[in-house]
Amino acid sequence: xxxxxxxxxxxxxxxxxxxxxxxxxxxxxxxxxxxxxxxxxxxxxxxxxxxxxxxxxxxxxxxxxxxxxxxxxxxxxxxxxxxxxxxxxxxxxxxxxxxxxxxxxxxxxxxxxxxxxxxxxxxxxxxxxxxxxxxxxxxxxxxxxxxxxxxxxxxxxxxxxxxxxxxxxxxxxxxxxxxxxxxxxxxxxxxxxxxxxxxxxxxxxxxxxxxxxxxxxxxxxxxxxxxxxxxxxxxxxxxxxxxxxxxxxxxxxxxxxx
Amino acid sequence: xxxxxxxxxxxxxxxxxxxxxxxxxxxxxxxxxxxxxxxxxxxxxxxxxxxxxxxxxxxxxxxxxxxxxxxxxxxxxxxxxxxxxxxxxxxxxxxxxxxxxxxxxxxxxxxxxxxxxxxxxxxxxxxxxxxxxxxxxxxxxxxxxxxxxxxxxxxxxxxxxxxxxxxxxxxxxxxxxxxxxxxxxxxxxxxxxxxxxxxxxxxxxxxxxxxxxxxxxxxxxxxxxxxxxxxxxxxxxxxxxxxxxxxxxxxxxxxxxx
Numbered sequence: 001x002x003x004x005x006x007x008x009x010x011x012x013x014x015x016x017x018x019x020x021x022x023x024x025x026x027x028x029x030x031x032x033x034x035x036x037x038x039x040x041x042x043x044x045x046x047x048x049x050x051x052x053x054x055x056x057x058x059x060x061x062x063x064x065x066x067x068x069x070x071x072x073x074x075x076x077x078x079x080x081x082x083x084x085x086x087x088x089x090x091x092x093x094x095x096x097x098x099x100x101x102x103x104x105x106x107x108x109x110x111x112x113x114x115x116x117x118x119x120x121x122x123x124x125x126x127x128x129x130x131x132x133x134x135x136x137x138x139x140x141x142x143x144x145x146x147x148x149x150x151x152x153x154x155x156x157x158x159x160x161x162x163x164x165x166x167x168x169x170x171x172x173x174x175x176x177x178x179x180x181x182x183x184x185x186x187x188x189x190x191x192x193x194x195x196x197x198x199x200x201x202x203x204x205x206x207x208x209x210x211x212x213x214x215x216x217x218x219x220x221x222x223x224x225x226x227x228x229x230x231x232x233x234x235x236x237x238x239x240x241x242x243x244x245x246x247x248x249x250x251x252x253x254x255x256x257x258x
Numbered sequence: 259x260x261x262x263x264x265x266x267x268x269x270x271x272x273x274x275x276x277x278x279x280x281x282x283x284x285x286x287x288x289x290x291x292x293x294x295x296x297x298x299x300x301x302x303x304x305x306x307x308x309x310x311x312x313x314x315x316x317x318x319x320x321x322x323x324x325x326x327x328x329x330x331x332x333x334x335x336x337x338x339x340x341x342x343x344x345x346x347x348x349x350x351x352x353x354x355x356x357x358x359x360x361x362x363x364x365x366x367x368x369x370x371x372x373x374x375x376x377x378x379x380x381x382x383x384x385x386x387x388x389x390x391x392x393x394x395x396x397x398x399x400x401x402x403x404x405x406x407x408x409x410x411x412x413x414x415x416x417x418x419x420x421x422x423x424x425x426x427x428x429x430x431x432x433x434x435x436x437x438x439x440x441x442x443x444x445x446x447x448x449x450x451x452x453x454x455x456x457x458x459x460x461x462x463x464x465x466x467x468x469x470x471x472x473x474x475x476x477x478x479x480x481x482x483x484x485x486x487x488x489x490x491x492x493x494x495x496x497x498x499x500x501x502x503x504x505x506x507x508x509x510x511x512x513x514x515x516x
Contacts, residue, residue, distance in 0.1 A: 041310065047368045048306045052299065054457075055466040077369075081452045081468065107381060109500055110305045111335075123365060123449050148514075155512045162505040164447075184509045186501040189422075191381050194339045199312075208313040210339065237505035242367055243444040247420040247495035251442045254413045256406075 005031035005093035005157050008083050008121070012042040012076045012100065012113025015069065016062060019099035022142035023131060024067050026149045027096060030157065033067035034092070036083040038076060038113075043102070045113035047120070048075045057082055076117035084124060094157055095121035098131035099149065101140050105132070105170045105224040105234060106188040106216065115168055119240050122166035127156050129166070134228060135173040144176035148233055152182070161237075168236040172228045183232040188223035190216040263289035263351035263415050266341050266379070270300040270334045270358065270371025273327065274320060277357035280400035281389060282325050284408045285354060288415065291325035292350070294341035296334060296371075301360070303371035305378070306333045315340055334375035342382060352415055353379035356389035357407065359398050363390070363428045363482040363492060364446040364474065373426055377498050380424035385414050387425040392486060402434035406491055410440070419495075426494040430486045441490040446481035448474040 007027045011020040015037035027033045039058075056073040070087060072079045080095060097117040104112040114130045121128035131149055133140055152169060161167060168187075172179070192212040199207055216225045224234035265285045269278040273295035285291045297316075314331040328345060330337045338353065355375040362370040372388045379386035389407055391398055410427060419425060426445075430437070450470040457465055474483045482492035 043309060045306045048303045049369055049468065051301060051468055055454075055468065057464065057466065078468065082454065082466065085452050086454050086456070086466065107498065110377065110381070110498055111307055119368065123368070151514055155514070159512060162502065162508050165502045165505045167509075182514045184506050186503065186506070187499050189499070194343050196313075196340065196344050198344070206315065208315065208340065208344065210307065210309055210313065210336065235509065236500075237502040237509055238500040239502035239505075240365065240368055240500075241445050241447070242494075242496040242498075242500070244420065244423045244495040244497035245444065247423045247497075248442050248444070250420050251425075251493065251495055254417060256409055256413070256440045 006090060007031045007033050008088065008092040008095040009033055009035045010037045010076055010079045010097050010117045012038065012045060012117065014038050014041045015060065015071045017101060018138065018140065019101050019133065019142060022146060023096055023099050023149065024065060026146050027153065028066055029150060030153055034083065034088060035067050035069040036072055036079045036087060038079060039071040039073055042075055042113045045075045045116065047077055047116040049077050050074045055082065076113040077120040080117050080120040092126055094153060095126045095128040096131065096153060099142055099145060100132035101138065102136040103132055103134045103170055104130060104168060105228055106190040109168055109187060109238060118166045123240055127161040129153065129156060129169060131169045133171045133173060144174065144179060145171045148182065164241065165237045165239055168238045170224060170228055170234045172231055174231060178231055179233060180231040182235055183227040185224040185227050185234045185236050186222055187236050188216055188225035189218040190214065190225060264348060265289045265291050266346065266350040266353040267291055267293045268295045268334055268337045268355050268375045270296065270303060270375065272296050272299045273318065273329045275359060276396065276398065277359050277391065277400060280404060281354055281357050281407065282323060284404050285411065286324055287408060288411055292341065292346060293325050293327040294330055294337045294345060296337060297329040297331055300333055300371045303333045303374065305335055305374040307335050308332045313340065334371040335378040338375050338378040350384055352411060353384045353386040354389065354411060357400055357403060358390035359396065360394040361390055361392045361428055362388060362426060363486055364448040367426055367445060367496060376424045381498055385419040387411065387414060387427060389427045391429045391431060393431040402432065402437060403429045406440065422499065423495045423497055426496045428482060428486055428492045430489055432489060436489055437491060438489040440493055441485040443482040443485050443492045443494050444480055445494050446474055446483035447476040448472065448483060
């Protein structure tokens with residue numbers, strides 16, 4: 001029998017979050033699992049890495065599962081880097097991140113710590129998937145997603161993921177019987193319309209809380225937003241070559257000699 | 259005579275860094291300048307935003323220039339959001355970020371706070387450019403870049419930047435007479451080979467510093483790395499639709515019905 005796959009698990013909600021517990025449970029059915037995840041919530045961390053501070057890493061025991069677990073003081077991207085260089089004795093066959101408490105669909109991929117961990121693994125040549133559930137609550141119910149998480153991870157292990165591509169998987173917040181299946185999608189054109197909640201300290205100094213409203217500007221039926229609104233699980237292949245190749249010829253018409 | 263353009267300036271090295279001072283000086287030749295930049299260095303912050311904490315914003319006076327300046331306790335992306343919603347009385351005609359002390363070429367675009375500010379502006383529909391100089395020193399000399407910064411910004415104001423595209427401009431660390439001009443490029447395939455410097459606290463607990471070596475895996479002469487190594491200023495058009503469109507058909511062959 002072939003060697004069991006080695007699976008690295010991380011997230012951005014912190015190592016004790018219910019979402020990563022659900023993900024570990026599913027991954028233990030597929031392979032040997034090592035968890036390296038932030039010791040505190042890191043939502044909205046984008047692809048931050050820690051270069052002006054040191055990193056702590058600690059072996060931890062959170063439940064009675066067969067996985068090995070380490071908590072890290074850094075960002076999700078730091079966790080992947082530390083795992084690969086300092087913890088794992090061979091390259092993992094798969095890196096999974098999540099299950100995030102909240103959406104990482106469309107433009108959210110840019111701000112997402114969950115996806116930055118997956119992208120970091122992808123940059124290092126490791127097949128990687130980020131999973132997110134459209135429910136921000138700490139007590140979100142991940143049961144409906146488990147079957148699909150397993151199926152997608154199994155496909156990735158068996159088929160590989162196209163080179164230089166990472167998967168961004170989002171689950172609508174629906175009971176299992178209402179889930180219509182998986183759809184491969186493109187990232188919808190959407191953004192956040194920020195609103196700042198301006199307040200004053202007891203000493204009279206202004207400060208702000210960032211809040212906002214998500215606005216989908218894209219009517220396409222091939223987008224992740226459409227899929228999620230219509231009961232499908234969205235899978236977007238994501239790349240880290242950000243070059244807008246189509247814009248190169250336009251820019252070559254600029255006059256740089258003035 | 260037409261209204262002077264409104265230019266928003268930010269960075270990730272902090273509002274007092276010499277790089278942003280050089281950028282402000284050039285932008286004052288092109289329009290009215292408002293600066294909203296982090297109150298402390300934010301290098302490596304990727305596209306982080308602040309959602310679990312509040313933001314402070316303060317009017318500051320750093321030199322005798324005509325610009326209006328605000329220092330912000332948040333990330334570069336936060337600075338752009340706050341500027342657009344809370345400070346500026348109209349949409350800026352251009353947002354420029356930098357000049358960064360250090361490279362943001364090739365894969366560094368992913369980790370870059372400088373570029374995340376430019377991308378944030380781009381997401382909000384504002385023409386945006388990130389500038390970086392390949393010199394990490396605090397006392398880096400930005401003089402050679404000024405002429406080109408002005409030229410590129412002027413082109414952007416006059417021609418617009420292609421929709422949903424942001425420019426990533428990097429300068430080789432060379433004296434002006436050795437600069438060969440501007441090249442429109444694609445992002446080179448490169449990555450960092452991390453090395454962790456493992457140490458012990460005085461109490462005997464392990465901790466790590468992230469260090470690493472940049473490895474360019476790409477021999478293409480159309481890449482930013484090639485341009486920079488050969489004395490050119492690299493301009494890469496960057497997009498925030500991360501969809502790997504070419505991978506969609508492959509993923510549609512996966513079997514999700516097991």
